[in-house]
Amino acid sequence: MSTPTGYFEDMYARSSDPWSFATRWYDARKHALTADSLTRRRYRSGFEPGCSTGMLTARLAERCDRLLSVDAVPAAVATAAQHLAAFPHVTVRAASMPADWPDETFDLIVLSELGYYFDDHDLTTLIDRAVGSLEPGGDLVAVHWRRPVDEHARPGDEVHARIAAAPGLARQARHEEPDFLLEVYTRTPPEAFSVAQREGLA
Secondary structure, eight states: OOOOHHHHHHHHHHOSSTTOTTTOHHHHHHHHHHHHTOSSSOBSOEEEESOTTSHHHHHHHTTBSSEEEEESOHHHHHHHHHHTTTOTTEEEEEOOTTTTOOSSOEEEEEEESOGGGSOHHHHHHHHHHHHHHEEEEEEEEEEEEOSOOTTOSSOHHHHHHHHHTSTTEEEEEEEEOSSEEEEEEEEOSSOOOOHHHHTTOO
16 A cells, blocks of 8 residues: 555654655755756746755745645645745645645656655556646756555555656656655657757757
């Protein structure tokens, strides 16, 4: 089964920032790398499921005209909304993935530290809905912790292997470290062009 919502609710009941995103250099660096990996200067509409306290969201907000970020835990949503109050184009609301996937399309979807919490069925549904709602030429970003965690249904590398096997995606970037894996995929068709190709440099 997928990790129960109660697990996350207990985490946020003990701390408003249970993973220390606001203070830990590891996460600040990883969030910066995630934002810097985006292949476009600007996105029309982004979606970030599992936004937690909104630390990565703030970086994504600077690159999106509109950004929808959701989390299953109301306490996390409240913290994120407070953190993102300076960004009126960001909407933060409660939603459980993948059941509450929004009925709209995006040119940026970010799956950060999310996929390994789902069982086989829910992960398949999550990936299918992500690809299905990603506009042609849009980017899907995935970044996941690679080391074993008891509450995870699978390692992060397996999540990325499942994404890589999904039809309609072309990998544009891959950043690999012992701790986490970061990849960017573009929805095809049309043909996926690199950043240099878009700039007329290749």
